[in-house]
Amino acid sequence: MQPAVYILASQRNGTLYTGVTSGLVKRTWEHKEDIVAGFTTRYGVHLLVYYELHDEIVAAITREKQIKKWNRAWKIRLIESTNADWRDLWFEIL
Numbered sequence: 001m002q003p004a005v006y007i008l009a010s011q012r013n014g015t016l017y018t019g020v021t022s023g024l025v026k027r028t029w030e031h032k033e034d035i036v037a038g039f040t041t042r043y044g045v046h047l048l049v050y051y052e053l054h055d056e057i058v059a060a061i062t063r064e065k066q067i068k069k070w071n072r073a074w075k076i077r078l079i080e081s082t083n084a085d086w087r088d089l090w091f092e093i094l
Contacts, residue, residue, distance in 0.1 A: 006021065
């Protein structure tokens, strides 16, 4: 499995969630299906709008912590740098 950092959104410019995983497809599916109760379930955050793949889990965790400290505008710029239309990238990772 490949470590990844990802950002989910409720809609364009909506609520954002940043996470890290070693299985992006499985974890994204769990968010989409509300498998685990929590923030993404409560706020309807189901669109995969950004992700980065990493070689090592330590690098992915470090990057996740970095992004979580960013202000909202920086996160939006990051998303729009690769996904200007805020498409759901779910079908790209399958």
